Amino acid sequence: MNESQNQHPDPSDAHDAGLEAYGRLLIVDDDERFLRRVSRAMDRRGFEVETATGVADAVETAQRIRPSYAVVDLRLEDGNGLEVVQAIQQHIPDCRVVVLTGYGNIATAVAAVKAGAVDYLAKPADADQITAALIIDNGELPPPPEHPMSADRVRWEHIQRVYEECDRNVSETARRLRMHRRTLQRILSKYAPQP
Numbered sequence: 001m002n003e004s005q006n007q008h009p010d011p012s013d014a015h016d017a018g019l020e021a022y023g024r025l026l027i028v029d030d031d032e033r034f035l036r037r038v039s040r041a042m043d044r045r046g047f048e049v050e051t052a053t054g055v056a057d058a059v060e061t062a063q064r065i066r067p068s069y070a071v072v073d074l075r076l077e078d079g080n081g082l083e084v085v086q087a088i089q090q091h092i093p094d095c096r097v098v099v100l101t102g103y104g105n106i107a108t109a110v111a112a113v114k115a116g117a118v119d120y121l122a123k124p125a126d127a128d129q130i131t132a133a134l135i136i137d138n139g140e141l142p143p144p145p146e147h148p149m150s151a152d153r154v155r156w157e158h159i160q161r162v163y164e165e166c167d168r169n170v171s172e173t174a175r176r177l178r179m180h181r182r183t184l185q186r187i188l189s190k191y192a193p194q195p
Helices: 011-017 032-044 055-065 081-091 106-115 127-135 151-165 170-177 181-189
Strands: 023-028 047-052 069-073 096-101 119-122
Touching: 023 032, 023 055, 023 081, 032 047, 032 127, 047 055, 055 081, 069 081, 069 127, 081 096, 081 106, 096 127, 106 119, 106 151, 119 127, 151 170, 151 181, 170 181
Parallel strands: 023 047, 023 069, 069 096, 096 119
Antiparallel strands: none
16 A cells, blocks of 8 residues: 555645545445435535445445545444444554434443544534545644533433443443433433533
């Protein structure tokens, strides 16, 4: 593999050619309408787009095309999008991966970053947000929050993290948290408390 194959071009350099040419992008989502829409939008932005709708298809496609970028939905019909992120990072460590989800919480964002994602966006994310997350690497740390989370919010986030670690199995999560299963189900059915 030559060194320039997976380098991340500077978007300002691409404007000279009239079209931003970013390289190969793998988009993984089981919502085919969303997949088509984002695929077209990213193609117009100068990416060479390939798509996949499931975990096995995504891993095979990634190994075949060796993308510079990937956008992966967290929840896929046949599994967890984090499996795709881990496989991409294992075989193509230079690939910049962004995770999309309609089920956003801190626990899943942390899991996505630990798996190797560079960013985490809540659906519906538009093509501009996705492009910015893939391309911009400012390396700056965000400022600390002005208002720390409430105790209820911290508890809820911890429960969500354990729930995701248990593959959304309520009984196993309740055992690990030493909590009655029905109590856990009531907590999970409620919206997140305010920070």
